Amino acid sequence: MxxxxxxTKEYHASGRAAVAGLDLQIATGEFLVLVGPSGCxxxxxxxxxxxxxxxxxxxxxxxxxxxTASDPVALRRRIGFVFxxxxxxxxxxxxxxxxxxxxxMGVPKREIEARIDELLDRMRMPRAQFGARFPRALSGGQRxxxxxxxxLAARPSVxxxxxxxxxxxxxxxxxxxxxxxxxxxxxxxxxxxxxxDMTEAFLLADRIAVMRAGxxxxxxTPHEIVSKPVDEFVRALIENPRKRAHxxxxxxxxx
Amino acid sequence: MxxxxxxxxxxxxxxxxHVLLSLSAILLGVAISLPLAILSARIRVLxxxxxxxxxxxQTIPGLALxxxxxxxxxxxxxxxxxxxxFGFRALGFLPALAALTLYSMLPVLRNTITGxxxxxPAVMTAARAVGMTGSxxxxxxxxxxxxxxxxxxxxxxxxxxxxxxxLSTPVGQTSLGNYIFTGLQTENWILVLFGCxxxxxLALVVDRxxxxxxxxxxLRSRARLIGSAAGLALVIGxxxxxxxxxxxxxxxxxxxxxxxxxxxxxxxxxxxxxxxxFTTQHRDGLGSQVIFDALAAGDVxxxxxxSGTVWSDDMKRTDLPSRAIVLTQMADWLKTKHGITYxxxxxxxxxxxxxMRADKAAALHINSxxxxxxxxxxxxxxxxxxxxxRPEWRSVENAYGLRFGVQRVYQPDFLYRALMSxxxxxxxxFSSDGRIAxxxxxxxxxxxxxxxxxxxxLLVSPAHAHDGKLLAALKxxxxxxxxxxxxxxxxxxxxxxxxxxxxxxxxxxxxNVAIRARQRHFAP
Numbered sequence: 001m002x003x004x005x006x007x008t009k010e011y012h013a014s015g016r017a018a019v020a021g022l023d024l025q026i027a028t029g030e031f032l033v034l035v036g037p038s039g040c041x042x043x044x045x046x047x048x049x050x051x052x053x054x055x056x057x058x059x060x061x062x063x064x065x066x067x068t069a070s071d072p073v074a075l076r077r078r079i080g081f082v083f084x085x086x087x088x089x090x091x092x093x094x095x096x097x098x099x100x101x102x103x104x105m106g107v108p109k110r111e112i113e114a115r116i117d118e119l120l121d122r123m124r125m126p127r128a129q130f131g132a133r134f135p136r137a138l139s140g141g142q143r144x145x146x147x148x149x150x151x152l153a154a155r156p157s158v159x160x161x162x163x164x165x166x167x168x169x170x171x172x173x174x175x176x177x178x179x180x181x182x183x184x185x186x187x188x189x190x191x192x193x194x195x196x197d198m199t200e201a202f203l204l205a206d207r208i209a210v211m212r213a214g215x216x217x218x219x220x221t222p223h224e225i226v227s228k229p230v231d232e233f234v235r236a237l238i239e240n241p242r243k244r245a246h247x248x249x250x251x252x253x254x255x
Numbered sequence: 256m257x258x259x260x261x262x263x264x265x266x267x268x269x270x271x272x273h274v275l276l277s278l279s280a281i282l283l284g285v286a287i288s289l290p291l292a293i294l295s296a297r298i299r300v301l302x303x304x305x306x307x308x309x310x311x312x313q314t315i316p317g318l319a320l321x322x323x324x325x326x327x328x329x330x331x332x333x334x335x336x337x338x339x340x341f342g343f344r345a346l347g348f349l350p351a352l353a354a355l356t357l358y359s360m361l362p363v364l365r366n367t368i369t370g371x372x373x374x375x376p377a378v379m380t381a382a383r384a385v386g387m388t389g390s391x392x393x394x395x396x397x398x399x400x401x402x403x404x405x406x407x408x409x410x411x412x413x414x415x416x417x418x419x420x421x422l423s424t425p426v427g428q429t430s431l432g433n434y435i436f437t438g439l440q441t442e443n444w445i446l447v448l449f450g451c452x453x454x455x456x457l458a459l460v461v462d463r464x465x466x467x468x469x470x471x472x473x474l475r476s477r478a479r480l481i482g483s484a485a486g487l488a489l490v491i492g493x494x495x496x497x498x499x500x501x502x503x504x505x506x507x508x509x510x511x512x513x514x515x516x517x518x519x520x521x522x523x524x525x526x527x528x529x530x531x532x533f534t535t536q537h538r539d540g541l542g543s544q545v546i547f548d549a550l551a552a553g554d555v556x557x558x559x560x561x562s563g564t565v566w567s568d569d570m571k572r573t574d575l576p577s578r579a580i581v582l583t584q585m586a587d588w589l590k591t592k593h594g595i596t597y598x599x600x601x602x603x604x605x606x607x608x609x610x611m612r613a614d615k616a617a618a619l620h621i622n623s624x625x626x627x628x629x630x631x632x633x634x635x636x637x638x639x640x641x642x643x644x645r646p647e648w649r650s651v652e653n654a655y656g657l658r659f660g661v662q663r664v665y666q667p668d669f670l671y672r673a674l675m676s677x678x679x680x681x682x683x684x685f686s687s688d689g690r691i692a693x694x695x696x697x698x699x700x701x702x703x704x705x706x707x708x709x710x711x712x713l714l715v716s717p718a719h720a721h722d723g724k725l726l727a728a729l730k731x732x733x734x735x736x737x738x739x740x741x742x743x744x745x746x747x748x749x750x751x752x753x754x755x756x757x758x759x760x761x762x763x764x765x766x767n768v769a770i771r772a773r774q775r776h777f778a779p
Contacts (some may be wrong), residue, residue: 052383075384087381091399091475100395101385150385 002026002049002158002190009044018044020214021058026192028063028157031184033201034194035237036211042194045211046160049192050079062158071234077101080151080189086143088135092144095120095131095144101154119149122183141172148180150186159184161193165200177204199241202226210234261758262434262449267497268536270453272429274494275415280352284359284416285409291360292367293393302368309361317419320357321426324350325545332552334448337652345553346545347538351399351423351430359412364407370401399517403472410465416702421450421650425513427538427549431457436540440607441515441748441757442668460490506536507725510555513540514667515748515757516605516687516741520559520711522761523768524729528557531728544568556716557729561605565589567646575650578708585712594717598726599733605687607647609699612674616697624655624699627681635661637670637679647706648683654705668749687711687738689746711736735768 004024010017019041034042047053049060050237051072060067067075088097096131097117099112107115120127123145135143144164151159164180165173181204184191201208202222209219210233218230229235278765295302312320328345335341343349374397377437382396398405419430434450437443464486471479507528511521518539525535538546538555547569549555565585566572586597609624621627627634636659643662651657659681665673671690674682684691684698686709691698713732719725744764748757755763 050384052380073386073388075386076384081381081384083377083384085375085377085380087375087377087379087384088377089381089396090375104386104391147381154386240607253633 001028001061001063001115002192003059003061004045004049005059005061007045007048007060009041009048009053017056017214019048019055022211022214024209024216024218024219026190028190029188031082031181031191031193031204031206032207034192034211035196035198035201035203036206036217038196039213040211041214042211043162046162046192046194049158050076050081052076052081056088070218073158077105077154078156078158080154080156080159081161082144082151082159082164084164084166086135086147086167088143088146088150090135092134093131094125094133094135094138095127097135097146098149098153100150105154115153119152123149139172141168141176144168144172144176148176152183157188157190159189159191161191163195164193168196173200180204198237199244202241210237259442259445259449261756262446265433266453267494269433270457270494271496271498273417273420273431273454273457274491275498276348276355276423276428276430277350277413277420278491280355280420281409281413283352283356284412285363287356288360288363289367289405292364293371295364296368296371305364306361306368309357309364312357313361314739315343317354317358317422318425319352321354321422322542324353325426328353329548344552344554346427346541346549346552348428350426351420351428354417355420355423359416360413360533362408362411363405366411367401367405370404370408371397384474385662388704403469406469406472407467410462410469413461413465414458417461418454421454424540425542425545427510427541427545427554429536429538433537433539437515437518437757439666440668441518441541441754442751443754443756446756452618457490460489464490467541477489486731486756506534507719508536508538508554508556510538510541510546510549510558512543512546513556514685514686517559517747518757519744519748519760519764520601522758523764524559524713524732526761526765527728527732528725531724533728550595550714550716553716553718556719557725558714559711560714561603561707561709562600562712563606563647564706565712573646575652575704575707578710581708582710582712594720596715596717596720596726598713598729601711601713601732601741602734602736603687603711603738604709605685605711605741607642607645607706608684608686608701609651609681610684610691610696611631611699613683613695613697615680616699621697621699623702624651624657624705625702626749627699628656630680631657631659634659634680635663635678636681636683637663637665637673638683639667639670640664642683650705651701654703687741687745689742689744689749692742693746711741731768735771736764740764740767 007022009019036042048055095116096118102112165177208225210217219235295305299441327349332343332345382392420430423430424432426438431450431454434446438446464483468483509521509524511517528535562581589595589597670682744760748760
């Protein structure tokens, strides 16, 4: 269980609170999707969980342990992180990228190699074909699969994902998103995913948390959000995919 | 072309020192610049300061930067001597190394900072997110990614340093610059070209090898990296090996100042000592003050100075007693103050003198410096680099009330041409210069005795004060060269046709010395 207790992030330069006193719990095994408009504080909230961003105030507890007081390096090694830009190391091969966290942890080489094989299989990218390739020789979708494999390598129980499918072409996205959801279930992961794509949120989430201007506006299952939006803002947000589906049906019908 | 033979013969020594010096400077430069750049990439304030300083260093002319380190190190050495009881050599390798190290820093600093700050921020986010510590981010991500850019900086630095290292000759460090400086002084353009081509080739080879390594980094080709490293190791090994072989021999270091006569006498001394079984090393083209300090410090073991120079520059004397008194007092002072041994006078004087074209002097009825005072205001005087800042010049100015309309400074070889072409009316000259006779110049007399005597004198360093074998090998030179002989020798190197190399002129001179020695031997 991840507990965000009155979590706050203020930037000194602007004096503005990107996240203001956020309280949120994420149950073990839950798939939580954080949504909201650009600048609402959802990415800041996400990156505070592995302390890529240091909170100004408040607490983050993972399974009861206050992680704001512990070593951030050790913390990050047990949390998977996937983001839109992927950030594969360009000077390392696909296999070396996947093995990096284990290498940092001093895991024996043989075990690392076995784990790389296993993850490449799971990503349906056979090692013989892809293992020795450098990131520049991979497609966008292949890169994000390697990024995902890299995040999973150290067998984290928590995965943080910042618009992981945002830069992918629609076909690849529609393939990779459900694949990840399946992985989440199979591995018993706890996932926090940030997106501004409401459709993606509805299709993936166990629970959706809507943020605006650093505050939590509403959190609930997709069904709860759709049936009982707390205000006009949330209503507008959920109207968007519905309206698009409607428009699409009309265009398709006319054809 | 026997000058070229001599050039080839000195190549192992010159190239060896050039490579050793450049290599040390680049390694030291990288060792300083790399950590500084890594810090600077993180700390913005430091970045401005480091790059600013390195850029300023870059704007200082290479020769001046090298020259500046000599007094700095001399002061530092004096300080450590009095404070900690040990000194170090302020001449030669150290000042050259210090200056070249500074010179090498800017490209390495700039490229390393550019390389580190130019890394995709997403990659750095990933580096933190996978759980790298700060030093792991640096070693596993930042440095490997910046490596090609850093190496490109090192490549630029290497080419700069190899080029600039030719300027280390005047501070007493042997390098390929020895060809260039000796060639310039003796107007041996082939020698100058030889030095330039050798330095350029070395720079080119190193540049290509480093470029190959750069490709290796970019393409992650181990073969290229190994090939490049092997090539560099070969170049370094082959060049430095002769030095290591020679280093075991403790050579006698012969110093020369930067004009023909000195090169000839240096070669003459070298030949004699080699024949007497010594191994010798030459430090050519040293500045007047530099060479004296070097002798006192033992960086140079033997050289020829001039009594008037020691009298006014080193002893800071302004009075002008007779020649005999100057010599005895100088010998005393050298021994007691510096432990330097005065072996004796060579037999000729190379005094400061002032010369005019004979026709012009005759037309104006000018015979002496005193006659000049009426015309000086409307005249132009040319001098070498030193004369106008020397006490002798002030003494002449004051004694005869000379105030010239225009003062110009020339490289010594161009001085005579300036006089003959009428660019200047009077020049400073040296009495032993062969060109005075060649151009039939009028030497102006010094009725008031404003100029001190300038006997060529042989001096030996404190360490060899009791080296009987060395002194015995040098003794036959005393009193063996008269003014006419020296003028002829100087002219044979200076003239435009049938030019001899200083080494060849030294052999002619040696024959003279031998004849004189025999004459003395058989004299009753």
